[in-house]
Amino acid sequence: MHQVHGLNVCAKGAPPFLNIPGLRRSYDTPLQPMKRNRNTTPTARPQRRIVVPQPSPKRFYGHGIPGVDVEKLSGKLIVVEGADGSGRSTQIARLVQWLEGGGHATVQVGLKRSTLVSEELDHAQEGNILSRITLSLFYATDFADQLENIILPALKAGFMVLADRYIYTLMVRDMVRGMDERWLKNVYGIALVPDAVFYLNVAPEQLIQRNFAKNFSLDYWESGMDLGLSRDMFDSFLKYQALVERQFKRLQATYGFTILDGHCSIDEISEELRKKIESVLAE
Ligand SMILES: Nc1ncnc2c1ncn2[C@@H]1O[C@H](COP(=O)(O)OP(=O)(O)OP(=O)(O)O)[C@@H](O)[C@H]1O
Numbered sequence: 019m020h021q022v023h024g025l026n027v028c029a030k031g032a033p034p035f036l037n038i039p040g041l042r043r044s045y046d047t048p049l050q051p052m053k054r055n056r057n058t059t060p061t062a063r064p065q066r067r068i069v070v071p072q073p074s075p076k077r078f079y080g081h082g083i084p085g086v087d088v089e090k091l092s093g094k095l096i097v098v099e100g101a102d103g104s105g106r107s108t109q110i111a112r113l114v115q116w117l118e119g120g121g122h123a124t125v126q127v128g129l130k131r132s133t134l135v136s137e138e139l140d141h142a143q144e145g146n147i148l149s150r151i152t153l154s155l156f157y158a159t160d161f162a163d164q165l166e167n168i169i170l171p172a173l174k175a176g177f178m179v180l181a182d183r184y185i186y187t188l189m190v191r192d193m194v195r196g197m198d199e200r201w202l203k204n205v206y207g208i209a210l211v212p213d214a215v216f217y218l219n220v221a222p223e224q225l226i227q228r229n230f231a232k233n234f235s236l237d238y239w240e241s242g243m244d245l246g247l248s249r250d251m252f253d254s255f256l257k258y259q260a261l262v263e264r265q266f267k268r269l270q271a272t273y274g275f276t277i278l279d280g281h282c283s284i285d286e287i288s289e290e291l292r293k294k295i296e297s298v299l300a301e
């Protein structure tokens with residue numbers, strides 16, 4: 019990937035320095051088992067550089083959670099944001115392998131994963147019975163529970179916390195539904211500022227294809243069907259995702275996410291994420 023107008027975009031075809039006959043990009047070529055030659059001494063394996071994370075100053079966006087000593091949070095909080103089907107799980111699974119291979123303990127969090135309310139939230143979303151504010155506060159509760167009971171203790175213990183979405187998706191969804199931005203910023207003032215936030219940007223048309231290939235359907239909420247944008251789910255998905263993208267771009271100005279081109283190959287995105295996270299670990 020390289021930068022164009024501040025965005026990370028992937029190379030179309032191999033960069034010139036890789037167009038050497040016989041040399042292919044590492045991710046195009048599965049590793050071949052090495053043949054052993056009994057008459058030679060074994061060659062040393064390439065050493066992987068171990069990066070020991072340095073404690074970096076942390077802060078909350080607003081009022082935070084009382085009684086938390088942010089100086090003691092030595093782990094790193096890495097957030098991967100993006101729409102349904104943008105490739106978050108794929109990338110997080112690879113990051114976990116890579117980080118753990120480098121000796122870092124990891125923990126994963128995400129939306130609707132709290133022990134406190136995730137089941138109830140699922141039940142509530144089977145119908146459309148809650149008011150927007152109640153649903154919003156339900157999600158905020160789910161987030162607060164994970165923040166207090168998983169994210170903060172894990173960071174205190176020096177873990178790498180990988181968040182599959184964070185407060186930004188929650189805020190954007192509510193903003194698209196007409197809720198007050200200042201009110202939302204105040205509610206999510208409890209959130210810790212992550213060490214890095216990556217947004218996988220994928221065009222809605224591509225998201226439809228990926229979601230269909232994976233689930234054979236689109237999600238009611240992720241298609242914005244509650245908003246009445248269109249009776250047709252495809253059409254509603256396209257309109258809703260365009261609104262979401264617009265709000266994400268607005269928030270980007272305030273929160274400064276790193277936007278990655280989610281159309282790049284899985285390997286290219288992983289490589290870019292690793293490079294960027296290595297520099298976060300060394301900060
Ligand atoms: N860069 C990519 N290029 C092409 N296909 C991809 C890419 N990344 C992921 N995919 C494919 O897209 C589908 C969705 O990926 P994934 O499940 O990682 O997305 P997600 O953002 O976690 O989705 P969900 O919101 O459903 O949890 C999968 O079938 C995956 O293999």
Ligand SMILES: [Mg+2]
Pocket residue numbers: 106107108
């Ligand atoms: Mg996923």
